[in-house]
Amino acid sequence: MADLPWIKDTLVSLKLRDDLFSVAQFMDSPVLCCFRKSRQQPQWEGLELSREDVLFQVFVGSVVLEKLVHAVIPPSVAKPVPGLETQRRWIKPKLHFGGSYPFKGGDLVEVDFVNKIGSASAPVIKANLQPSDPLVGEHEFSSVWGADHLRDRLSHVFDTGADLDPLKAKIFP
Structure with a gap:
């Protein structure tokens, strides 16, 4: 859906496949909150989103709105879920110039949307996270998700029940 204005607390229907739709809520721009809720048709009447589990929040680019928002x-x-807050802590991946992937490892940072402190200048809460650190599994990357990656991750959740972020294995080998 092109030219969709970003208004906090807007609910959108995401088309993952012809037979799989999910719902998400706009948070502080550009964060999208995805829920553990899917349907075979985009019929959301009677949905009580406040009773649904949040899967994750992710930074998204305009291509996600164009390609996934139905x-x-x-x-x-x-x-929308009242009082739902935008997560403040994110993993900021570190650039890596050796190997086949441009990022390796990361720091836990605290973003402040009110004071417009993005991940690039956010204070580091914990530096040099290790693959075994529980914080890696508890937080999302501050990098922007594209439509294909988000579609694949959400489809995997609804097809298997497991929420796996394939980028974490690449960035934290």
């Missing part, structure tokens, strides 16, 4: 879900059909 429709805006009006408040008369379903309401």
